[in-house]
Amino acid sequence: MIKLLLRKCLQGFMMILIVSAVTFALLGFAGGDALTQLRDNPQISAETIEHLRSVYGLDQPLPIRYFRWLSGAVTGDLGESTYFRVPVSGLVWTRSVSTFLLGTAAFAIALTLAVPLSLIGIRYKSRAIAAFIDLVILVTASTPRIVLALVALAISVRFTFSAVDRSSVILFWLAALALSAPLISAFLAQFHGDLQRTMREDFIKLARAKGLSEKAVILRHAVRPALNPVLTLAGLSLGGVLGGSVIVESVLGRPGLGTLMVSAVRARDLPLVMGIVLFTSTAVWLGNALGELLQAVNDKRIRDLGF
């Protein structure tokens, strides 16, 4: 268990280090920062810009700048946003709350739809239910988030008749639903498929031979082994949810991490871009680790192997 934790930590640390270094290098090599736009302003002299560059340390070579940024990041100091003029870390934290709520709601919707539907599909082996599950998978997998978010926007302007109330509860759940569509298809396909495979195993035959009811066979013997791949998948889909939140939040005008990223890119606010990349990749790693930890909780074999 401790070995597993250590390994995950090391892996995540390496991944975050590489991602941040590559992004930093790309941003550095491509040239241009928040000060580039000042050059077009005739009221600002070249000396002032040079002075500002040395104040912000932008005249230093790239590796030194990265090292400075990294040593700051370790202590939680991600620098100051050049656009909002406030510390990046505070900005990212406050905005991430809204995205976190939206993402959690999306996961909740996907799980409450996918798990019971798969169980019903396994319990009652009817062709109609199987076809329905197939249809849900097809529809949710092939409807892009941006389309769903736009439809949600159209529905909300249709039925409120005044300016859209950005803080409305209905709009929040519509946004969460738009964000959850690919999750529904992924979870449903994985869990339903795994349950079907598990039901063909010998220990299921044994459980039936013991005289257990079909309900008990499924709930007590089939769910647990079929759950592991879903947990991995849930951890892995965190990245997609964070990426999708950029679209959903922008379309529906919700201030969150996604909209913050868009304004950072538009303002070429490089410290903020780096801060968000660092924050989201850390969040993704935490999600993956959490998924694997839950697997270890679910499956004693993984715990004992210490894999």
Next chain:
Amino acid sequence: MSELLFIDSFKKRRTDRVAVFGWLVLGLFALSAVFAGFLAPYDPSAQSRSEPSAPATRIHFSGLTPIIHPRRVEDPLRRTYTEDTSVAFPVGLFVRGYSYKLLAIAETDVHLFGVRSTSGSAPRINLLGTDQLGRDRFSRLLYAVRFSLIIALIGLLVACLVGISIGGVSGYAGRLVDTFLMGATDAMLALPTLILILGVRAAFPLELPMTRAALLLLLIFGLTGWAEMARLTRGLVLSFQKREFVVAAVALGVSQTRVLFRHILPNILPSLRTRAFLLLPTFLLAEVALSYLGVGVQEPEPSLGNMLTAASDLDQLRSQPFSVLSPALAVLLFTLGVRLIGRSERAY
């Protein structure tokens, strides 16, 4: 070649109705992309300042001939229009309009349909209404499909080349290189791609000329979209390395590159092709997302993404949701078509 163009798989699955529907949808997209100039009645960037944000033109019938009436702005703030029913213009096929290049070679000015007029100044027919600058949304949609599809296809190609090279090297090289490359691939798959794409995009100026913006999109796709292909290629290369005919070729002293290109690659190509095809919507959606957020393809060039920015005009979205969201519908149809084909490919 026939294999590359899906002809074999099409023959085999002729009976699969769902896949046929998917092929029909994609065929429609291909046709509208190739013949955008012929199908579009107007120049996609031609503005008509007298009718901004107009709803779709109503088509009446006089006997069997479809006719339209010219319209006037009634209230410019509410953007309501009234039809002048005293004059009527017939809608006809193969009408002359603005000139364009058919199939990028033959210059012509014949369009599939348009408004005929004897006096020279005919009202415009807008099947999907107009945008804020009075441009015909239907014409823009056709050109947008062409532009977005081209970007998505070339982007996919670039990402595939990068992915197949990385996967091939990873499957063929030693353990150390393999561990490193696959670690990078796993990280790439788990990370929020859209945020990474935006991060890379932040390194470049916001306003770019059209060709450079398109090239930048392709570069970004190549940098961020290779992971799935890399992982698939690596797995396939590894599995084929153990097959007898490859072992035999190696034992005969065939060079490594020759084994890779002559013995392994032809065998794994069908699987790679199917996966690449299924990835096509991802790239289309990436273009849509970036252009929607204002950092991809920029006006006046129409793309499916930047046409959707019209949805932020809530009044228009409320009064004509179908017209405003028609690019979204096109995206939906395209992803659905690819899915349906992919489903039958996997079922066999």
